[in-house]
Amino acid sequence: MSDTQIFKIASIPGDGIGTEITEAAIQVLDKLASVDGSFKFDYTHFDWSSKAYLERGWYMPPDGMEQLQKHDAIYFGAVGWPDVPDHISLWSLILPIRKNMNQYVNVRPTRILPGTKSPLSACEANPDTLDWIIIRENSEGEYAGQGGTTHENSPHTIATELAIFSRVGIERIMRFAFETARSRERKKLTMVTKSNAQRHGMVLWDKVFYEVAEDYPDVTWDKMLVDAMTVRMVNNPASMDTIVATNLHADILSDLAAALSGSIGIAPSSNLDPTRKHP
Structure with missing residues (x-):
């Protein structure tokens, strides 16, 4: 029986540089886990981006908070895109997460x-x-x-x-x-x-x-x-x-x-x- 602890991570790359840093950060996290050996990360990736918003009209689905609550942590890249007013992108994604998760x-x-x-x-x-x-x-x-x-x-x-x-x-x-x-x-x-x-x-x-x-x-x-x-x-x-x-x-x-x-x-x-x- 393995004693390796598994942490569930909700990955939200978001917009722009967020996708780049998320990819790099996951590599760093996985390297850390392999060097330590006592834990691993299990990622669930969510396409909650401004590009998706422009295509479908929403950032998070109605049960978005419930989906996030199933995880140990959230890795958030960035949010913000020239074609979407900043107050819409922030108040549709990152700020509701902070408030609903009591962060x-x-x-x-x-x-x-x-x-x-x-x-x-x-x-x-x-x-x-x-x-x-x-x-x-x-x-x-x-x-x-x-x-x-x-x-x-x-x-x-x-x-x-x-x-x-x-x-x-x-x-x-x-x-x-x-x-x-x-x-x-x-x-x-x-x-x-x-x-x-x-x-x-x-x-x-x-x-x-x-x-x-x-x-x-x-x-x-x-x-x-x-x-x-x-x-x-x-x-x-x-x-x-x-x-x-x-x-x-x-x-x-x-x-x-x-x-x-x-x-x-x-x-x-x-x-x-x-x-x-x-x-």
Whole structure:
């Protein structure tokens, strides 16, 4: 009887470069499994792409979430195509997966890998100068999907986009961030905010952070306004280790981080449900 553990992977290559990186990633995963020998991967491939959407009118079938739930993890390539408006492709595929699978944590590690070169002169002599983990709140905030449009097709069109911040949502991402910081050698956490201008949701964001921080006296922390954070990432990369930010802020900062590490094309990212009730 074999003791080899089999992990079921739902593979969604998606669009554009997503198909290329998925093919390469599967080769890497299979090589890892063969070297380790204690586990294997069983892939199910889903053609949920923009090309398919244009042909049939949908990205995921009605039972798409049920199909994904049968797997241990999802490997997602990319979504987005010039012939499909971005808000349709995102809200028809990747965002529903994140929300329905309770993937409220997005983790973006950033390091300068062998073979890549950072544009930062500070990292030329010592690539280890840049070694971050960005923790992104992945379920609410600026991407909650709340708002609406009135008076369409008129000079008086009004559109609102509401950022939603709940105590539950903030506390769970802050605890995940502190636990991540605690697990790393430097035990240092930087919280990103914009509470000087956004005086409701971001003030609650700060307040809950301070409360959670009291439970982690062994973790050193500081606070940065998001605009100043971009400057610090460029000018003083060694001053940071673990970073926590809102959905929108971390989305932008993590792409900057990837570019500073030498290549956004190889930047890893994971969407997680820490309870492991979902892939």
